[in-house]
Ligand SMILES: Nc1ncnc2c1ncn2[C@@H]1O[C@H](COP(=O)(O)OP(=O)(O)OP(=O)(O)O)[C@@H](O)[C@H]1O
């Protein structure tokens with residue numbers, strides 16, 4: 001093999017490697033998991049644009065600055081920062097700077113069949129359910145995940161017993177707080193047992209315009225016949241770097257609906273890996289991404305159909321103002337065994353800004369012969385005829401644009417089943433449009 | 438002073454070598470009058486209506502248009518609507534994802550705001566829509582859908598008249614509102630239009646068929662050909678056109 005060019009380590013990489021020297025020790029298997037992730041990062045570092053999956057999001061360049069690992073957050077500042085979904089009927093767990101804040105979290109009166117605890121507490125107690133942590137591993141080295149695995153000391157463990165139904169969504173509210181930019185890492189594990197039903201929401205926000213680096217990874221195990229809805233809202237401050245990794249394993253005849261709303265951070269990357277390992281399941285990964293200024297957001301999805309008869313859907317809507325940049329990469333792999341797979345992926349972008357840009361890279365890799373798969377991508381400005389129709393009825397231009405943008409992202413948001421969450425997402429989109437003026 | 442005064446209007450398709458469509462068109466509409474415009478396909482009837490409404494694909498090269506003495510062509514599209522210009526489109530478009538009620542309300546309130554009036558309250562708005570929709574045979578189910586989404590051709594036309602009834606414009610321009618309507622719908626729509634006839638409202642009714650003018654009886658009929666009004670007369674002119682066609686005018690203009 002030809003020698004790989006060894007790149008000079010950037011200041012950020014050096015700082016991260018230094019941080020990795022301090023990897024917290026953990027009992028047993030977890031210790032080795034963290035150490036091996038640290039080793040991988042030290043060897044391979046941050047991805048650059050010649051790494052295929054990171055082609056449009058060159059972290060080596062975009063994450064030049066080294067920032068220290070965040071210290072513990074004060075309860076008051078964490079409380080002030082956690083604003084998303086306030087007042088919604090959810091069970092909220094606040095994770096500030098990567099650590100659960102018990103004072104702000106609702107662990108009381110858990111529904112039957114629900115175990116919910118800080119990951120750190122589960123680690124300390126040697127909780128056997130942690131055997132699944134780190135069990136889902138992408139095919140290729142993923143720098144954001146490696147850093148998370150090595151450095152995340154806390155997060156949330158959600159375990160829903162077979163057959164249980166949760167009355168309220170579980171809301172993991174990530175906040176980045178404190179003086180000066182800092183890096184935080186949170187790791188969560190969600191296990192939804194056979195036939196169980198749950199909704200999990202993760203929100204990300206920061207009050208300041210600091211260049212925080214917020215790294216989160218969550219593993220989801222969706223049992224046979226289980227039904228899991230997942231909603232994410234990423235509304236970090238405008239200078240933040242957001243790195244989110246999601247790993248799903250979906251059992252048989254299960255339902256998984258994942259929705260991501262993205263409007264925050266200077267640079268945001270979401271890597272989503274889904275393994276469909278049980279037959280006849282239905283999964284959907286949808287998203288609405290609203291960007292302005294010079295924001296950059298990259299959603300990269302890998303959906304791996306390993307067994308027959310599953311249905312997967314992806315619908316992403318980007319609204320790009322000013323000189324923002326949206327990236328959608330979706331890869332559907334259909335293994336040879338996965339006959340009767342039905343996979344459909346659609347990415348639509350509405351470009352509002354003169355210098356905005358959308359990069360679409362849908363990919364199908366099909367090894368089975370009896371499948372139905374398709375993908376499409378569109379990218380364009382608001383339809384002038386639609387605008388004219390609304391204006392001719394007296395609606396001013398900006399308001400007409402807002403109505404049409406709302407309608408555009410609405411198609412994706414409408415896929416969220418939970419009424420309260422769907423309304424909250426519509427409000428988020430409205431607020432974004434209002435801020436546009 | 439005429440409410441609408443179109444004087445020697447020349448307009449072309451926007452762009453370097455845009456073709457000239459309107460070639461010196463003049464027309465005055467006074468409050469209370471209904472003017473029918475008839476004319477062969479491609480003579481520029483829809484172009485005229487678009488230019489009055491403010492569509493940006495055209496460039497006015499000469500002439501003037503005033504509404505109550507104000508320069509209409511200088512106004513923004515939404516401003517014209519707020520001043521009372523309403524175009525019922527020949528081909529109303531579908532606006533997926535924008536609920537009909539949201540749209541109607543946004544339009545009504547925007548116009549009221551522009552005119553410095555108060556927004557309409559929710560109960561008043563619902564009452565208004567229910568009443569007008571009922572008269573036009575528009576079902577609650579249609580109102581629940583996106584604007585015009587999945588509507589039949591005739592349903593779209595009815596929705597245009599509903600919008601007109603709710604917005605109560607000063608100048609109604611109906612571009613082939615009769616096309617695509619069945620006999621019963623034609624009657625319902627015509628009644629809707631007639632209900633809006635009033636001493637302080639002017640109408641321009643563009644049509645190809647005398648039949649509509651049996652229902653909406655015009656005060657004047659104009660023949661348009663090649664971007665100009667080539668003949669004007671009373672309602673009997675429409676009968677004459679129905680009998681003889683446009684051959685004589687097309688020769689004149691050639
Ligand atoms: N945006 C445009 N680009 C190019 N040509 C156009 C455009 N709009 C109108 N035209 C042309 O201008 C002429 C007048 O069109 P217009 O639609 O105004 O006719 P009309 O009188 O309404 O016809 P009809 O009776 O068929 O509705 C036609 O030749 C048409 O092709």
Ligand SMILES: [Mg+2]
Pocket residue numbers: 482483484527612613
């Ligand atoms: Mg026409």
